[in-house]
Amino acid sequence: MQNKIKDSRILVTGGAGFIGSYVIEELIPLQPKKIIIIDNLVRGGLANMKNFINNPIVEFHHGDIRDLELLENGIAGTDYVFHMAALRINSCAANPREGFEVMLKSPFEVATLCVKHKVKKVIYSSSASVYGLAQHFPTPETDNPYNNQTFYGAAKMWGEQLFRSFKFMYGLDYVALRYFNAYGPRMDTDGKYTEVMIKWLDCIRDGKNPVIFGDGSTTMDFVYVRDIAKSNIAALQADVTDEAFNIGNCEETSLKELLEVLLKVNHSSLRPEFREGNSINPVSRRLADISKAKELLKFIPTISLDQGMKELSAWYFEKNKITVTE
Ligand SMILES: NC(=O)c1ccc[n+]([C@@H]2O[C@H](COP(=O)([O-])OP(=O)(O)OC[C@H]3O[C@@H](n4cnc5c(N)ncnc54)[C@H](O)[C@@H]3O)[C@@H](O)[C@H]2O)c1
Known part of the structure; x- marks a missing residue:
């Protein structure tokens, strides 16, 4: 081309x-x-x-x-x-x-x-x-x-x-x-509207149980x-x-599953704490069909959630020079 x-x-x-x-x-x-x-x-x-x-x-x-x-x-x-x-x-x-x-x-x-x-x-x-x-x-x-x-x-x-x-x-x-x-290194980590996975990384750092608002069943395509x-x-x-x-990545991941992946890749034994939900985004499910992008743009996502979460965690902890409390 x-x-x-x-x-x-x-x-x-x-x-x-x-x-x-x-x-x-x-x-x-x-x-x-x-x-x-x-x-x-x-x-x-x-x-x-x-x-x-x-x-x-x-x-x-x-x-x-x-x-x-x-x-x-x-x-x-x-x-x-x-x-x-x-x-x-x-x-x-x-x-x-x-x-x-x-x-x-x-x-x-x-x-x-x-x-x-x-x-x-x-x-x-x-x-x-x-x-x-x-x-x-x-x-x-x-x-x-x-x-x-x-x-x-x-x-x-x-x-x-x-x-x-x-x-x-x-x-x-x-x-x-x-x-x-979207997720990965360089995502906003200290703004007013920081994404939940960064808040969870803070919990992992501090050895505190991460909080899930709602029942964690909301899904996203990361x-x-x-x-x-x-x-x-x-x-x-x-x-x-x-x-x-x-x-998208064509993988439907619930918030609960996302937290499990984050805990796993950081070798953490912390457990989620559930609290009543409160969000501006009323969407409970997301999963992309990317056949059109595959066909016309030859777009193929290459990074799995495990790999991506490892990279995000490594970047975040390095940025803050943090050692994880197990
Ligand atoms: N991050 C996601 O999950 C996601 C998902 C869907 C779509 N998008 C879209 O992708 C694009 C990039 O998103 P992102 O995640 O990199 O967001 P981001 O906030 O990191 O980047 C947006 C940039 O635009 C700049 N900006 C905002 N208002 C401006 C203005 N008035 N003049 C000049 N600069 C201005 C910000 O300073 C920021 O650097 C955006 O259009 C966003 O809506 C993002």
Whole structure:
């Protein structure tokens, strides 16, 4: 397959973030001419970019995608855009007005500027949240989004439909990737909306029983961050446009099972403590059907949950220089 990335100029919004930083690491060996990053560091951070921030082809702009001048400077002359900057699901629920500006208005500005500057293709980070509680398991891309109850899911659906309409109106090529539950080194560990597995790693560190809110039966499809990054590269390189793809691991794991894996890979004999549930995300089940991504993007997830949780734990404990209490 032709390497479309070679000698191209690429913009990554949210490139200092968890997934964005891995996308940039996958891009660099493919020899782009320039990678421009716009990130306001509300999440993510300089530490995520330490492997490439000093690379002369990388240009980091500490700024907001709502700054139209900055955005236009980033898009003008660019061949490809990865639009990844976004707020988290809880953050959107806590502040829907900001959610509107970042998640709905900004993608509109991105799409408009991409048309104006003749960008060749946009890879849009969507989410499995568009389904809400899906109709089928495994969930194909054809399931409808009417069960979604979150602002975040609504915004991601808007993003997909926005790019679709721009393809129809102006011929702007795009691919939307619906990631399921991303995890791996560099996930947010100390923000307000830290994921449960990091809280459990803290419990393992402190020798305290980890808490499961609810009965632990809620399932997710955990997909390793580097696999997600590879799906982004595949979406750009493939001769595919105007499509949305599920990106998951095709394994349904309950929170209880997830905790068992974390305890096992850390050789911990702690036991879960169950408390009454309280979550912004009303979805009780997730499992991706990734046949479409396998067929059209040749996307195959490579990291098992055990392996991924080992890597996450090693990174987290090394980052905090921690020895685990058994
Ligand atoms: N992590 C997941 O499980 C998951 C699942 C589905 C979809 N996604 C989507 O994937 C993309 C990347 O997610 P992530 O997990 O890396 O999140 P992240 O929060 O680590 O990265 C997003 C980045 O965007 C930046 N950002 C936010 N608002 C900005 C603004 N106004 N201007 C400039 N930068 C801004 C943040 O500082 C952050 O570095 C997002 O679009 C997210 O919605 C993530």
